[in-house]
Amino acid sequence: MFLLKLIIRNAFRHKLRSALTVVGVAIAILAFGLLRTLVGLWYHGVEASSATRLVTRNAISLVFSLPLSHKDRIRQVPGVQAVSYGNWFGGIYIDEKHFFANYAVEPKSYLDLYPEFVLSPEQKGAFFLDRKGCIVGKRLADTYGWKIGDLITLRGTIFPGQWEFVLRGIYRGAEKSTEERALMFHWDYLNETLKKTMPRRADQVGFYMIGVTKPELAAEVSQAVDGIFRNSLAETLTETEKAFQLGFVAMTEAIMIAIKIVSYVVIVIIMVVAANTMAMTARERIAEYATMKTLGFGWVHIAGVVFGESLVIALSGGLLGVALTFPASHWIETELAQFFPAFPVSMTTIYLDLAAAAMVGTVAGIFPTWRGATIGIADGLRRIG
Known part of the structure; x- marks a missing residue:
């Protein structure tokens, strides 16, 4: 002492x-x-990835798209519970300084695969019914003071033009770390516009999200999906969501x-x-x-x-x-x-x-x-x- x-x-x-x-x-x-x-x-993001979600993309690079027709063949693979799809939109709000993630997705199947995006039934229904509707995260809405019914305009980069969306829902993350700075809208809205302006880019998706019945089936389903499209004009690379996220982390x-x-x-x-x-x-x-x-x-x-x-x-x-x-x-x-x-x-x-x-x-x-x-x-x- x-x-x-x-x-x-x-x-x-x-x-x-x-x-x-x-x-x-x-x-x-x-x-x-x-x-x-x-x-x-x-x-x-890697640690928060779901063990029952897989990502399928073009085997060459994410820059290249996949035919929409792949969806039905993927859905038939044993062990696949759900399939959704979408495109990275890459639109700009106001200017480049106001960057946030924005995607074109198939609404119902995508939200079913991502229960961590919590949306009220009323707002979810309004989003499903409005082809030009979109949903955004709570943090993103707070940043710009957006309210339900507001008109949001993005300037396309990958898909040129001025794109208008009506805000139909504001989602919250199930966890504090869930991404709440993203905008999602109907893939059909993007596709229908492309059919009129750039027909050769229509009916193409950037990625497929696959839900498997059990995590143990992830490797087996991945091999089966890639095997279906091997030697085709659009070969695929299927990997777990965790592996997909790690690919981006490896770049940095x-x-x-x-x-x-x-x-x-x-x-x-x-x-x-x-x-x-x-x-x-x-x-x-x-x-x-x-x-x-x-x-x-x-x-x-x-x-x-x-x-x-x-x-x-x-x-x-x-x-x-x-x-x-x-x-x-x-x-x-x-x-x-x-x-x-x-x-x-x-x-x-x-x-x-x-x-x-x-x-x-x-x-x-x-x-x-x-x-x-x-x-x-x-x-x-x-x-x-």
Whole structure:
């Protein structure tokens, strides 16, 4: 108990120096935690993917389409429970700065496959009945102040022209992390327009969504679907929704690696700063350690005091950094909702934060601990005055 009190008093004896070190560690841990959370969010779409949904696309690339006639043949594959289809529309609202995802889908089958998009029965019925109707996520509607019945105009890029939609529903996500910044409209509306303006692009879909009866059948159904269209003019590639999402994540893998490296560099930098602080502290207290040895304290006690002081400062900064992580993540969710619909800090991140703080304290305290424990009494007392 005596040594614990001594450790705490010594840790904050130089209040300004200790406070600056604690704040420095806290900022480093805060940055480390937020960066690790960002990396986790990058893979969140993969983790949230359903085990009973498959994605079928053109085997060459997503850029190439598939015939609508594939739908009936896919539906006949054993193990397939439902089939839906759609196109990435890529329309622009106002200008390029106001980007959000927008799709043309077959409404009934698509919403059946995605129960995480929660829509009231009244709004769902109105959407089904209106060929020019669309639904949007709650966050997207809040961003632009849209209300039911509003007219929304998108400028087509993949499909040129001015496209008008009537807002018939605003869906909410079943989970906090569910995407609520998307617009979906009738694939038939897109197809009928293409038949008039670009007939050769009509009756073509960008992807098929397949619901299987059991997750264990995913591989078997994927092989069966691709086998049907092998050597055809439009061969397919069928994979689980998770694998499909991973394909997009892989395109940005270099960015994720860079973010991870930056998070580690932040910890290393603050480790060097903390080590310098502890080295200064140990150098100033050499005479005190020598005096403690003359009073009967062994090297174990001296090492415990010095090492404990380093851990107390580092963990104090770590706890402060963890405490600041939650309001920081809330601010990101509120102010940057366009980019981060949810920014949840997981317990794994908290444990990593505390482990990083403990590592900073451990590494920073190694040399001062060795110095204080091995200093001779005569050498230490010689420094007095």
